[in-house]
Amino acid sequence: MDNFAQLKKNVMSKQMLAPSLLSANFGHLTDDVELMNNSRCDWFHLDVMDGVFVPNISFGFPVMEAIKKSARKPLDVHLMIVQPEKFIPEIKALGALVMNVHQEACVHLHRVLHQIRDAGMKSGVTLNPATPLCMIEDVLEDADLVLLMSVNPGFGGQKFIERIYDKTRRLREMIDRRNLSTLIEIDGGVNRKNAAALYGAGADVLVAGSAVFGAVDPVAEVDILKGLVPR
Ligand code: DX5
Ligand code: ZN
Numbered sequence: 001m002d003n004f005a006q007l008k009k010n011v012m013s014k015q016m017l018a019p020s021l022l023s024a025n026f027g028h029l030t031d032d033v034e035l036m037n038n039s040r041c042d043w044f045h046l047d048v049m050d051g052v053f054v055p056n057i058s059f060g061f062p063v064m065e066a067i068k069k070s071a072r073k074p075l076d077v078h079l080m081i082v083q084p085e086k087f088i089p090e091i092k093a094l095g096a097l098v099m100n101v102h103q104e105a106c107v108h109l110h111r112v113l114h115q116i117r118d119a120g121m122k123s124g125v126t127l128n129p130a131t132p133l134c135m136i137e138d139v140l141e142d143a144d145l146v147l148l149m150s151v152n153p154g155f156g157g158q159k160f161i162e163r164i165y166d167k168t169r170r171l172r173e174m175i176d177r178r179n180l181s182t183l184i185e186i187d188g189g190v191n192r193k194n195a196a197a198l199y200g201a202g203a204d205v206l207v208a209g210s211a212v213f214g215a216v217d218p219v220a221e222v223d224i225l226k227g228l229v230p231r
Contacts, residue, residue: 015199017226018045018076018185019218020209021067022058023156029063032213033070039219040228043076043097045187045207047156050081053105054154064094074098076205078126078187080153081105085112092119100124100147100185103135113142124185128152129161133171143182145205146171151188156209160189165201172202195225 019041024032036044044067049058058080068075074097079087084101085108091099099121106112113123122144125136129149136146148167151158168184175182186198187207195206208225215221223229 015195015203015226016042016205017222018043018205018207019212019222020045020047020156020187020207022047023209023213025213029066030070032218033067035218036212036222037070037072039222040226041073041212041222042205043074044071045076045078045209047209048077048079048081049154053082053102054080056154061090061094068094076100076124076185076207078124078147078207079105085115088115088119092121096121098122098124098145100126100145102126102128102153103131104128109136110139110142113139117142117144126153126187129164133167133174137174140174140178140180140182145183145185146175147185147187147207149188150186150190153188157214158189160191160194165197168198168201168203190225192221192224196227199227 019036021044046064047058049056051057076098077091077096078100082105084105099116101112103109103125116123124145124147125143126147126149129152148164150160150164171184183204184202185205186203190206190208191211198206206225212218212221
């Protein structure tokens with residue numbers, strides 16, 4: 001069984017959480033990575049922004065290399081950039097588990113998803129809140145993961161868009177109807193108020209930035225978001 005099949009098996013018994021390091025303390029980044037290494041979080045979510053696809057710039061390879069050195073959990077890279085396919089070799093060299101590209105940024109999405117798989121990574125396709133599920137209907141078999149944005153990408157700390165519950169349920173139905181093992185990940189405005197409902201709607205992985213790093217106790221917050229302890 002490859003490691004993603006193993007992860008899929010694991011998610012049958014648990015709900016996965018990927019803290020977004022965008023909300024970490026960049027002055028002491030490795031301290032926050034170490035904090036999460038010692039939590040029950042599942043992946044590190046890395047948000048790369050280019051100031052073109054989204055109206056903000058975050059970080060690039062030097063910072064991700066530093067994160068990689070101290071991270072003891074798989075890396076889930078979310079590229080909010082134009083022409084993400086240009087960086088497949090670099091993301092592979094980083095040792096990422098998942099490479100997420102936006103549907104809206106890829107003219108030849110089918111090709112890009114296969115290039116990611118051919119590079120030995122899991123292929124993730126991301127949809128902005130305004131992008132309907134029908135845009136990935138013909139590439140669902142080519143994606144190991146679908147990431148639904150529950151805010152407009154570009155910034156941490158935004159308000160969760162409620163309509164994503166229904167979109168998550170409909171995506172779950174699409175995946176189950178075709179008997180696929182594609183994971184569903186939700187990103188943006190996830191917090192202790194909506195996490196359980198999102199897992200209930202069919203999400204496998206939740207991304208949380210400000211909810212984790214803005215918490216008094218980020219390690220305990222991971223457990224709360226994953227539903228491991230009552231809130
Ligand atoms: C937004 C990013 C998110 C963001 C989530 O563009 O893709 O991953 O960091 O942050 P919160 O959880 O604060 O909405
Ligand atoms: Zn993200």
